[in-house]
Amino acid sequence: MDRATVLEQLTEVAVDVLGVDPGIVSETSSFKDDLDADSLDLVEVVMALEERFSISVPEDKLDGITTVGEAIDLVIGIAEPSEPAESTNPA
Amino acid sequence: MGGRVALVTGASRGIGRAVAVALAADGHRVGVCFGSDAAAGAETCQSIESTGGEALAIQVDVSRPESVDAAFAQIEEAWGKVEVLVSNAGINRDGLVMRMGDAQWAEVLRTNLDGAFHAVRRATPGMVRARWGRIVLVGSVVALTGSPGQANYAAAKAGLIGLTRTVARELGSRGITVNLVAPGPITTAMTDALSDERKAQMTGQVPLGRFGTPEEVAAVVAFLCSDAAGYVSGAVLPVDGGMGMGH
Secondary structure, eight states, X not given: OOHHHHHHHHHHHIIIIIOOOGGGOOTTOXXXXXXXXXXXXXXXXXXXXXXXXXXXXXXXXXXTOXXXXXXXXXXXXXXXXXXXXXXXXXX | OOOOEEEXXXXXXXXXXXXXXXXXXXXXXXXXXXSSOHHHHHHHXXXXXXXXXXXXXXXXXXXXXXXXXXXXXHHHHHHOSOOEEEEOOOOOOOBOGGGOOHHHHHHHHIIIIIHHXXXXXXXXXXXXXXXXXXXXXXXXXXXXXXXXXBHHHHHHHHHHHHHHXXXXXXXXXXXXXXXXXXXXXXXXXXXXXXXXXXXXXXXXXXXXXXXXXXXXXXXXXXXXXSGGGTXXXXXXXXXXXXXXXXX
């Protein structure tokens, strides 16, 4: 699963759930500061991602996820457990 | 009014049946969930359908999350997401604390408290997405007064107040209201089982001097499920003839 695909999907989710302009979603976007997401919004984003990628995100993995890039790492890490999530976050 | 998709647990008789009928009368389509008595569940549906309403009887064991999930899935397939949830399913296994067994305690907590949690948890993602929802939990006056012989029942019903108010805070920003109705003594199969002496004693504690009817509880629940009740959330609303005044 490549990062671009996950970012594309996550952007769609952000537009749908958070009502943001797709142009402002990037790997470095902070959910809270840039996308104006509260804790409930994040839960909604996670649930939408779980649905789209047919994954299940454990609650304890959500701690420390603040940016879109970190969320992408998380999704890839869970979807492809054999390969450690690449830390190619171009921050 | 109405036109929403509603789900009522414990809807085969008593308060739950009256709630299902009242919601259908308001124009909602109603998932009539029953625990074991399929014939009674069908009766509730017939009662709704005889007046032109839409109902769907579904067997569910609220103490089991997978059973609750299946019931919601069935409603979703038929009508779409549940917008109105009334968690009413409840049992009692009365006995004095000194003689109350672990199973007796756990069984009541599992159905009356865990069951409400399972239903609320399953219902809320759809409501959050829709930015609208109505949740009503059916509690009891004994949650706050206590009731000899009902430690398990009263503890479970008291737990529902904390659940109600927490979810009301968690989801208020999404247009979802969560309230609890606290009935006093109501004429149902549960209270029919009481001795005449106990019934007379309870009646004596009610300023209105009588037991209530399931319909009187249902009317309040239906109001809380309506658009008109949009600014009521986290409330514990007594329907008890005044029995609990001062809570």
